[in-house]
Amino acid sequence: MDREARLRAWEERAGPYLLLASLLYLAAYAVQVLVPGLSPGWRTFWSTVTIVSWSVFVAEYLARLVLSDDRRHFVRTRWLDLIVTVLPLLRPLRMVDVHERVRRRREQPRLSLEARVMAYTGLTVLLLGFAASLAVLHDERDAPGANIHTFGDAVWWACSTLTTTGYGDATPITPRGRLTAVGVMFIGVALVGAVVGSFSSYLLRRFRQEGER
Template identity: 40%
Template sequence: MTGKTETGDSAAKERWERRTQGPLLVAAVLFAVAYAVPIVVTDVAPWIRTACRYIEWSVWAFFALDYAIRLRLAPRRWRFVREQPLALLAVLLPLLQPLRLLRLVSALLLVGQRARMTFQVRLTTYVAGSCAGLLMFGSLAVLEVERNSPNGNIQTLGDAVWWSFTTMTTVGYGDLAPTTGLGRVLAIGLMLSGIALLGVVTANIAAWFIARFDQEASEERRQTAAIEALTAEVRALREEVTELRGGSAGSDDSATGASPHVSSPRS
């Protein structure tokens, strides 16, 4: 009975994830727009800023509700929590320290968790999406933090994008740098993320080459085995033909020796 219950809960969980994947992706896009508008447009109307804030928290509540329902439908809840610690941490972050930057990081974690669970995409596609998301949100976050700093030199979106790109790639020209504590924490996160993503790309390329070499070696071994088998078969056929020819020659000799000798009448 317990096995049937777990099977039913797993099926219900899978149905819920399939049905909510589209709305959650739309909600993630709304969250990104609501987060970006007040930062990019500095003179935005107060009501737009308030609406964006409500959208952020509404989307956040949607993701939190989704996590709660998936936890409720999971056959083994503690196992579900243990296997997805980032999702739980993302849900709890706003309760621990309600900063917009932490809400942003949490939203990224939640979207990433759902994307990995529902889509079997190639690793390169996932890495490219992660790079684009970190670049965009990192630029917005550092611009929000550094724009009002007295000694800040990241004042425009272009400066923020340039800084995020050089930081993620660990180039670090030094022409632009955060001056606030939160900005430097963000820089550390981008640097570590950039190193990790570059490592994943390098490992993926190396794995691709190794797989190609293994495939070629396997194909070569298969062809060698096929040639050896064909050679053995040809050798066996030759031996069989030789035996047949030898047997045929012996039969002809026997037939010739057994024929009666007819003497000439004159003898």
């Protein structure tokens, strides 16, 4: 078995474990942000879960790098994997990679391309919105002059930012909060645009089919 075959086999086996690690990481981060009054013992436990799950991401990425034939090419073409390894809260973006793998496995998928894009992108938007809400709440909650104090405020901010509405009633003021906001803006435009574009393509295709009958 050559290196590329071993790499594909490794990715197939590691998929479920990465999903579990992603859920554990997000759950641990959410508990630490949403329950600020944790006892020292529980805080240590959830911090350990965060570190261990992040270590899984790093180890899995390094393993794939070692198994790759051309490591420079791997880093250049798998830049998204590197980003979500360094910034685990962006791991929902890996749904893009999942979509490509499903497309390659099935010559005739059960769902149309438009439906698959909308489903994967919609799930990615929800998960990223949740992660962004936690990150902004963590940075803004105790900042002087901040107007994002509760998880509800953070979710409202994430929804208005992801949809590019931007009401302006809830805005980050800390450097990290604003950096998170910039990332959400760019990602929101791309993902929401993908959903709208796919839905428009679906409607046009259906109208064309109806017109041909």
